[in-house]
Amino acid sequence: MRIPNGVVAFLAIAVGVAVSSCASVIDTGFTPYSSTSVGQPLVARAVVAYEGDLPGFQSLGSVLIGTVTVQARASATLEEIQGAAAELAARYGGTHIVLSSTSQTQQVSGGGRTGVYTSTTVQCDYLVVQVPPPRWAELPPQLYPAPTAVR
Numbered sequence: 001m002r003i004p005n006g007v008v009a010f011l012a013i014a015v016g017v018a019v020s021s022c023a024s025v026i027d028t029g030f031t032p033y034s035s036t037s038v039g040q041p042l043v044a045r046a047v048v049a050y051e052g053d054l055p056g057f058q059s060l061g062s063v064l065i066g067t068v069t070v071q072a073r074a075s076a077t078l079e080e081i082q083g084a085a086a087e088l089a090a091r092y093g094g095t096h097i098v099l100s101s102t103s104q105t106q107q108v109s110g111g112g113r114t115g116v117y118t119s120t121t122v123q124c125d126y127l128v129v130q131v132p133p134p135r136w137a138e139l140p141p142q143l144y145p146a147p148t149a150v151r
Contacts, residue, residue: 024076025084026121030092030128032066039065039093042133043145046089048082049096049129053143057096060135065093066128067100074104074120085126094128095136095145101125 032038049057068085082097089097103123110117136144 024080025070025072027071028084028088029069030066030088031069032092033064039130041090041148042093042130043090043095044087044148045083045146046086046094046097046128047143047145048086049098049143051098053096054098054127054129056139057129057131060131060138062096062129062131062135064127065130068094068097068126068128070124070126072122072124074122076122081122081124085124089126089128092128093130095131096129096143097126098129099124100127 068089070081070085070088072081072084085097102125104120105123106118106120108116108118131139131145133147139145
């Protein structure tokens with residue numbers, strides 16, 4: 001599944017983290033909402049949720065801890081982009097991610113004898129939510145996060 005043309009992104013990249021496990025993902029970044037919102041990882045990978053899930057998270061005492069931005073080549077699949085976002089969100093204590101905006105940028109270079117080359121990048125911005133572990137049992141099964149291994 002490819003990312004469709006989306007709305008113009010409004011969130012900025014604050015912290016760049018290289019992702020080498022996925023060749024289609026170019027860069028990821030996390031922006032905390034406050035200096036106290038970032039916590040220890042609770043899960044290995046945040047669960048992908050949807051905008052309609054946010055009221056349920058709020059009723060469980062969730063906290064919006066920040067945003068994740070993923071930049072990828074246009075050839076990236078939705079699974080690659082969501083996977084990169086979910087792993088980065090989990091590193092900062094996120095249990096769930098919700099897509100908030102997407103955008104596409106096309107860059108044209110070259111010309112003359114070398115020809116014209118274009119490259120397209122996609123940017124996806126996700127809200128990062130942390131649902132308190134004691135409330136996970138109240139989540140629907142498809143939104144239940146897998147806890148990290150005990151160290």
